[in-house]
Every structure is written in C-alpha cells, then in structure tokens.
Amino acid sequence: MNQSEFSHDQLDVAEALRAAGLQVTAQRLAVYHAVQATPHAIADEICQAVRLELGVISRQAVYDALNAMSEHGIIRRIQPAGSAARYEHRVDNHHHLACRNCDNLIDIDCAIGEAPCLVAEHDHGYQIDEAEVTYWGICPDCLSHGGSS
Template identity: 55%
Template sequence: MPDVDFTQQLREAGLRVTRPRLAVLAAVHAHPHADTESLISAARALLADVSHQAVYDSLHALTGAGLVRSFKPAGSVARYEARTGDNHHHAVCRSCGAIVDVDCAVGHVPCLTASDSRGFVVDEAEVIYWGTCPDCAITAAAT
C-alpha cells in the first residue's frame, strides 16, 4: 500500500478526523473490493472498539466525500475501494468471486456512449465484466 496521509485526506475532503474514519479509510486502502463485514474486521484490527455503526457511518461519509467508491456487482453485497475519480470498471470471477480493476476501455469519461441517453447528461458509466479468473480457468481445465 502506498504511503497515504489519511488525516490529510479527511481534512482536504472537509471531514472531521476521527479514529473510526481513520481506521475505516486504512482498511479500505488495505483491502480493495472488500465488503462491509470484511471492513469491520479490518477496522477492528486497527481500532478494537470500533462499532458496526461507526464503520457504516464512516463508509457513508467517506463515500459521500469521494474518498471511497462503492459498487455492487449483481447478486453481491456492496464492495468498497479507495480508487476513485477515474471511472474504471471491474471484472468478477463467476467461480471464486475474485474482483479486479479493469481500466477504462476507451479512455475518455464516461467510456461508453449511450445510443439514446433519453435526455440524461451522462457523466459516468459503470461496467462489470463477468467471467472466470485465470486461477479458476486453470483449475477447470485440469479437471
């Protein structure tokens, strides 16, 4: 994980610096694409007495401030990541559930142009690629 000043990030985003927010932000950076339960465990490893509610509140504040991004693959719980602002996408393995970042296919936000935006001014496109990760593909080929 790169050396990140979480205190400075919170201040620059206009958020009050609290121990739960610092723990949750560190957990999201350390565990990209983690679900809420995993982030609660990771935050508690850093701050033993952090409550479920404090983690949920922190995720809400961090997402609202743009420091954390939330996405929800179909049939899955919400996932969180610290990679924000670049409109990247995700690939999800149908077998093991692994999730990886996939850079934008075209390079200009929003990456995809709707054939008919129905009057919407589109500023972001969210794409999730579904398939089989390399490890699962090797395992399937071996059986």
C-alpha cells in the same frame, strides 16, 4: 504514471475529509486504511480489519464512515450482482472484472481514460455522468480447476 493523485496516505485522507466538511476521527482514518489495504472488501471485512487496528469499533461507525467517504468521493463503492457492496480507494475511472464462479473481483484500467468513458446511443433525457462497466467471465483459477462444474 502519476499515482499520487489516487493513492492517498493518511495525511491526504485527513485533508480530504476536512475539505469535504467531515471531521477527522481515528475511526475514519482506520476505515480508509482498511479499504486501502484490502481493496474490494465488503463492509463486514472492513469492520474486522479496523478492529485489528483500533481494537473496537461499532459496526454502525464503519457503515457511517464508508457511506460518508463514498458520498464525498474519497473512496468508491461498487456493488457487483449477487454480492454485498464492496469498497475501494481508487476513485479514478476504471472498471471491474468479476468471476461468475467464485467471488473474485479485479480492477481493469479504462481504455479511454476519462469518465464517462462511454457514450450511450440515446440518453433518453438523462444527464449521464458515469458509465460503469463490469466484465463477467471465469477467472483463471476456476478455469484450471474444472470450469464446467
């Protein structure tokens, strides 16, 4: 499998930022690094991870970096129901599996492979470009620790 397209290292990120017309800063590289190291993290967790790497960074700079990079397709923003926005570095077409009991969220590869991987019956005049799929269920951990509670 050709993963190099989707797992950027620091150099690739710098190039991607420049290609998007964004400046390359230590903060943005560190934010990307944190997203890569801890997929599905929320903004606050990324903020803490970046502080471990850089020492200090403002909350606003983290939000700016996350928004700027997700708007340009360098990272991907996902927002499961009942949770704050989460971020991940994989930008290929894949979906998510969420636990109703805990906040666990994992990736699922798309069975089709290319976006939009589903076609709606009626598009109602919309120009559809993506089908976001979230599977809901109970994760193995919660199942084994008494799923009925």
